[in-house]
Amino acid sequence: MKYGIIGAGAMGYRYGVMLQENAAVEVDFIETWTPNIQMVHDQGGVKVARDHANQHIVPINIYTPEDYTGHPDVWIVFKKQMQLADELKRDAPLFHDDQYVFSAMNGMGHFEKIAAYFPADHIIGGTAMIATVLNGPGDVDFMGPKGSEAMHMSKYAGKIDDTTTAVMADFKAAQLNPIWSDNFMGMCLSKVVFNAVTNSLCTMFELQMGQFIEYPGVKAMATQLFNEAYDACERAGIKLIETRQAEIDSVETVSHAYKYHYPSMYQDFSNGRPTEVDYINGYIAKLGREHDYVCRVHEFVTHEVHLAEMMRQYKHA
Template structure:
């Protein structure tokens, strides 16, 4: 099958390059960030490293939406939540009823937007415990050893058909290590509540995951935040695919495995971009409010991240000479 990647960023490059290189399938990349597209064209592909080592240029096909004439069997979407609605509107002329779509974006809210353009039975959702860093235009770093990739997949509606089964086979051949789940919301929310701890707290304190886990109180903080999220989900009738204890334990194991990694929320924050906290901690809080349960910690953390975003304007240039 042929794949089209919408969003040639950190995760879009990770999925597309691994599918192209390991599964041997045809992949096209669609992107709207001009420096990224032009740099790919200038250097003949995307520069790929793994854990800062063995950087090399991988040839890829990349297009602006308006220039693309292809017809992929499957679209793979990786955009920031805040950008998705405008991106889908711009890409809409490329979509056809026979196409399928997969997305494993951070946070929640994207599937409702995607469902406006594709048959619900053609939407495959996912979560990815795969750390990747976009260093700059056409320059990506795959974090973690080969084979360390972990992801889940599930149907937005309906059951697997022949095309979906082929997607799973291609992802497996690519080395993305997919696991199938029939519990769509439980699968998605398990990743959201994990990110609500690691992404948000690392961002507020501008630290790597290894630095984060060095604090002795992390387990107690994670327990408090997970318990609140699980309580909200239970009231909404959502059963997560991992137990509370498994989520708590995963904070330590994942943070140690990716000790030098800055979560994606921090990567946005450090570059002066808005974060996706409203689609992570804010989404958990929204579920709580809708079911008469106030997620006080997640409401507070959402405000704290937005406060940190606002305070960026007051940070002085470290290299500036102080006034006499």
């Protein structure tokens, strides 16, 4: 299988490099951020480290959408939710009827946009419990020891088919450790409700995950947020693939495992970019209201993150 990565950011680099190096498949990267492309060309590839150590250059093929003439079997999409619609519109001439697409982006809202360009049964969804940091153009840091990668996969529509099976095999060979689920929405929302705790709270207080878990009240805070999210999902008829208790317990285990990691929402926040909170806590709150249930804490957290975004302007005054 040949893959085209749309979005050479933290996770795009992670998936593309691991597929290229571990699964020995052909990978092309499509990027629209000019400094990123230029840096990769200047240094002969992307700088890759793991937990801040053993940095080395991995040669890659990287193109703008307008310069690309390849025909991958599968597109892998990793863009910020706010950027995705414009990105897909720019990439549309590269899409063909025989291609599949996989995405494991944070939040919710991307699959509906992707479905405007691909048949529903050619879309593979995923979630990734994989921490990665983009230090700057052409410079990425894989967080966590080798073998710690964890992800789920599911079809957006239809049953698992030969192409989906081949993608899963390549992801296994790449050491991304995929687990299959037949519960698409339950899979997606299980990651969203996790991020609604760790990403949002770490961002507001500018904490690494290890610092966050030191607070003795984290379990109580997580329980309140998870209970609200699960209640909203139940009213919407969505059964999450993790139990409430498993989600609560995972906050501690994942935070300890990635104790030096700043979640992706904080990475956006600290660099002055808009966060994806509307697609995480905001999505849960919207889902609740659509089913006559008010997620008061998630609504409040969404406002808090936006307030923190606004207050950045005064830090440099």
